[in-house]
Amino acid sequence: MDERELWNSWADSYDESFLGKSDAGDVVRAVQQYTTKGLLLELGVGTGRIAIPLAKEGIHVDGVDFSERMAGLLRQKAGGLPVSVIVGDMADRHGQDKYEVVLAAHSALTLLQSQQEQLRCLQNTAAALVPGGHLLVESMHPQVFAGKLRGKSINVRAMGADYLDVSATIVDTSKQTATFQDVRMTEQGLKFFPCHVRWIWPSELDLMTQIAGLELVSRGQDWRGTAVTSESSQVISIYQKPHE
Structure with a gap:
């Protein structure tokens, strides 16, 4: 099964897989700290678990997803909300010097199957950010x-x-x-x-983002900034593109 078929097979059950997880509000509040004009790119947007709440707060979301089925469901859910859906590879370049925030939630970067693809994604992400813009990465902790x-x-x-x-x-x-x-x-x-x-160690992510031209701002085990420990099951890393 290729990647498109894989995620198309998930589409109808994707929302159900997140039942009981209430972190969308925390993500929205975190994003609002880094955007003023409300223009955001979400990598691996899926059916809009995060994009829809963001759009309801007036943030324009361009969402990239590999699955045409996922994208179709998101368009149906979005209605008149400020959400644009791009069907494609999130490692490719989508926009340039355009976004205040790029969001990679729920381990989206780890769905890229090699370090080379992950680095390419981060380099294109850096190109898509305005100077001073931020990349927000959520992922399961490799431990x-x-x-x-x-x-x-x-x-x-x-x-x-x-x-x-x-x-x-x-x-x-x-x-x-x-x-x-x-x-x-x-x-x-x-x-x-x-x-x-293909999981990414935090130090490995720091090096790849440094190569891409981004600087680490903060890291926590949740969107509220709680310190990472040896027991943490996830890690949130926030990077910034330097001002020119």
């Missing part, structure tokens, strides 16, 4: 993969009288990769939801 999930594992995510949701994971620390397969079993049959990531 989750290198520690708790190391090797192979199978977990029951949910179950009921007529369904069973199982998640299988294979982690390869030598390649910095994790492959996931979520399976829903019902009376109607099986549905598969695959995903694979």
Whole structure:
């Protein structure tokens, strides 16, 4: 299955996968600290879990996603809100000296499968930012993969009288990769939801953004800026493009 088919297969269940996660408000409040004119590029926008709340606050969002199905659902949800959808590779250049903020939420950068693609994305992101603009990156902390999930594992995510949701994971620390397969079993049959990531260590991200011409501003384990610890499961990194 190629990347487009993979994320098209996720589209109809994508919103459901985030049920119970209420961090969208925290993301919106964080973004509002870095934008005055309200022009933002979101990488891996999906069906608009973050883009829609941002647009409701008057921030114009250009969202990039590889999946035409995801993009179609986002257009339906956006209605008259200031959201523009770009179907394409988030590693490519989208705009130049245009955005006050570029947002890569929910481990979007790790969906690029090599360090070269991740670096290319960051270089094009830097080109898309206005001087003084900010890149906001949210990602699972790699220590989750290198520690708790190391090797192979199978977990029951949910179950009921007529369904069973199982998640299988294979982690390869030598390649910095994790492959996931979520399976829903019902009376109607099986549905598969695959995903694979190439994780990025915070220090590695700092080096790649430095190569791209960006400077680290702050880092925390959540959007409120709580300090990162050895137990943190995610990391938020904020970078700035220098003023000319």
